[in-house]
Amino acid sequence: MITIWGVCRSRATRNIWALEELGLPWRLRPVIQANRLLAKGIDPAAPDAPFNTRSREFLRLSPAGAVPVLEEDGFVLSESLAINLYLAGKTDGPLGPATPREEAQMLQWTLFGATSVESPALAIQTLFGAGRSADDPEVKAAEDSLLRPLAVLEAHLTTHSHIVGGRFTIADINMAEILRYAQPDAALMGRFPRVKGWLELCQSRPAFKRMWQAREAEPA
């Protein structure tokens, strides 16, 4: 049985979506982010604090103190995107690579998302969440950083229905979950109609909706 250590309001969404697509049995072991506790004025080290990313038992699994972590029969893996590549690869189905070249392409696009998209996209989510508007200089800087990578993605999706292999794969989940952070920026997304349409199509999948429902059910 696969255990995902984390909470639905974290990057564990990536793995939950993938697990739901794959139909694999899994369970969630709740671990809240220590930073979220601190933001609420709760000391993560307090004896009555909820189990969190600074709890000793969790740090044994994840020395980096970050969720999600996958555990399966003693095998422990961190990094949400690596977890997804593992899940898709170990299951002989359409979500994973059919050839070594597809495997390399899935890794290529996942790394592109992680290195060129995630950081500015996350900045947009954080800034919008803090009530900053589209004309805020920090929002503009994050948007500027995304223009080139989103243009690359737009061009790719103009000639391809999906990220890799002409079908929905783990590469779509990884990129869609990274890009979701920038989705509240309607003006930015409006400049990349193919990316916007592809993202909405990915999110219309029943497995995404089940994941999202679980996330929404969790206290903020």
Ligand SMILES: N[C@@H](CCC(=O)N[C@@H](CS)C(=O)NCC(=O)O)C(=O)O
């Ligand atoms: N690159 C890592 C990032 C993991 C990460 O930063 N996770 C956040 C939650 S989404 C976390 O656990 N933060 C610890 C904290 O806030 O205390 C991944 O994709 O898994």
